[in-house]
Amino acid sequence: MTENLENQSQDNLEASLAQVQSLLAKMRLVEELVHKQGGPRQALVENLVHKQNLSELQRKLEELHPADVAYILEALPLDERRLVWGQVKAECDGEILLEVSDSVRESLIQMMDKAELLAAAESLDTDEIADIAADLPHDVIQDLLTSLDAQKRAHLQSALAYPEDTVGALMDFEMVTIRVDVTLEVALRYLRRLGELPDQLDKLFVVGRDDRIIGVLPLKRLLTTDPEVSVAAVMVEDFVKFHPEDEAQEAAQAFERYDLVMAPVVDAQGRLIGRLTVDAVLDYIRESADADMLSMAGLKEEEDLFSSVWRSAKNRWMWLAVNLATAFIASRVIGAFEGSIEKLAALAALMPIIAGIGGNTGNQTIALIVRGLALGQITQANARRLVLKELGVALFNGLLWGSVVGVFAWLLYDNLALGGVMALAMLLNLIVAALAGIFIPMTLERMKRDPAVGSSVLLTFTTDSMGFFIFLGLATVLLL
């Protein structure tokens, strides 16, 4: 696949999208005209023009790589997506389903009947079927399993058996193995007989008896070494391998650290099961970075840009409900000081500053800690140093910016004591923010929760409630 494609730069791609969009707009226009004017003559013209447009659309789609069709489908609202999807050649359906995002895949699968789905799935490799299996109807999977031969069925079942974020879910089965006791000459002849090699193959797996992998033979060694030499003499015995139950996240880090293109996946006995390639790792890294960003912003899962209002709303509720609950509590903290606010309404105007800046600085700390935790760089041994450093930054910023807001409040309300309370509250809330910014993600991590997801809500809740409490409490005690 890598080699047979048009050279699509991003600009070309956006141009293709624009072409498809303008074709669709033309089609809509013709339709509207006929609906307005009616009459059999118009209907006939419309029909002709419509057919012309459709075949132009088909031609355009045929020129494109499946990944590019996927890109265009992602950018279309549901009705237009349905129209375009209907014009895609059936033999490309599988590839395209593989390339689109989960949420868009769901929408496409809903537009297909069982026979189409079966045909699409059958055009894919077993590891690829496994990637989209979660979105396929149960009976399609059943039919697929019966239609596959024994080896492929076993592959599919094993790929389906591993949970999402593991190496097992990312691996494929397209590998080339050779025996350790042959010469390079024999290996070269074997490859020529195979006729075609899988993509992203940069090494052969060298196996002994029992399918146990005992080394790897990089293609570049095969190409640069005298063919008379034996595989055993040039193979590399110290190589990176993974187990199917390894975390995908850690495998991705190994690919980055050691600049891998592919690596074998083996079972506990060292027997070869499959391989992990850098393109699967790249897709995984991109998808999990996207998912992190979306979940940090409070979306339950990846959301189709053009999903229905109802689906979108559901995707955002959980987070909204949590935020509402924490906002209620913070509101009750303020409620406890309503007496003070009645006497000095300036407190109401100033309190959001204290709470807001606390939230902002705390989130800065969280971003650093979450990243350090993801890279495994925060340990018992250095946590104390981190706390001291963040407290130092909080003290420093608290004194500096606390003075700024203090002077602001003093000048604005001509009330020196109010300015003092403001400055002190700012300092204290920044210290709360620093501590919360470290301990919340570290506690989530220790509870085996994803620190990237919940940290920010919990922190904002803490800095809001504590900010209001500290400021209004100090004001009540010192000013009133």
Added chain:
Amino acid sequence: MTENLENQSQDNLEASLAQVQSLLAKMRLVEELVHKQGGPRQALVENLVHKQNLSELQRKLEELHPADVAYILEALPLDERRLVWGQVKAECDGEILLEVSDSVRESLIQMMDKAELLAAAESLDTDEIADIAADLPHDVIQDLLTSLDAQKRAHLQSALAYPEDTVGALMDFEMVTIRVDVTLEVALRYLRRLGELPDQLDKLFVVGRDDRIIGVLPLKRLLTTDPEVSVAAVMVEDFVKFHPEDEAQEAAQAFERYDLVMAPVVDAQGRLIGRLTVDAVLDYIRESADADMLSMAGLKEEEDLFSSVWRSAKNRWMWLAVNLATAFIASRVIGAFEGSIEKLAALAALMPIIAGIGGNTGNQTIALIVRGLALGQITQANARRLVLKELGVALFNGLLWGSVVGVFAWLLYDNLALGGVMALAMLLNLIVAALAGIFIPMTLERMKRDPAVGSSVLLTFTTDSMGFFIFLGLATVLLL
């Protein structure tokens, strides 16, 4: 490099870090003991033990891959980092400097003198020198340029000439070219004569006269085709290529879409300049995802976990100042309604709910839009549909959650009108949030600014100020 390494899983890596940390703790302990007890005898013992510990540390570090030493250095506070860095073998310095993050690299370079820096840089390839050049002192770069031979100097200068986020800054120069008019047999002999091939090489570049690239020959075709055949007959003429001024971001998307391992980089005339490999792309994707996350949280640049308080504080100021300014303005909006708040202090307790939920829902919209913009999926043609959908979600959520908060306020304060104002304000602020969530990132994008960075501050500013204004304004008009 890929092949000669220990099989370091994440667990092993964390174990190595723990070993180094416990060694360092032991060394600190011995030092403290001697300082307390004094005396020449103790000093002698200390000296011996210290030397033993140091050599154990050296042994441990020698076992590790440079990428793993880099990982350990990142996780150490400055004083310990200095100690460990001093024990690393000089010939690994360059590789390690390449692997650490920008901020940690700065700290390491500050610990080295000019001669060490020169030696470290000279151990690297020219494209690698270019990667760390931004952190090297100016005179070291000058000395390097004079010490390199003409071709390498030209490479370094051209790599230095391209701005950070372009293909030119990521490319390297390790490629293998063959002439179009030879047979595969000749190509195979040529490779054998070369003796060694660069990492991540999955194809040869086929050039005609003038160094113009006219095709690529995938190694897998070279391996599976009859050697008598000519290069011209099996080369692929339709291949992905890049220009050095292309955006790195777009090249990364092409690598993902087309599952590339490497691709040629050519000038405007189609002459070969260098190549882009998937490991450079992988590092780029990870770094830019990290940078996005940190800058969304308001850190100016990547921050060393253990940088000094002063440097950290500076890194966080700009954002803090911006937030403070917007918080002041929001505070003045409340200030304008102090009269209303004096009469009904409940308003002060309830207003943060309206502002906060507006900010949360707006940030959900922003996350989707920023992602869509990054993928180039939001266009003039579909923007209107997006606005309608987001307004639909806002209306839906506004009616639902507006009713919830309305009932809450009504029951809490036994004031039906207050509940009504609360519900209406919530609905209106969610509509404001949806519109701001779309238009702020789209406007930043049109102004050629990064929509990921500033959007969230501007949005929170909008939803806070408008939230306070809508709620307090409605309350003043309808309740008082």
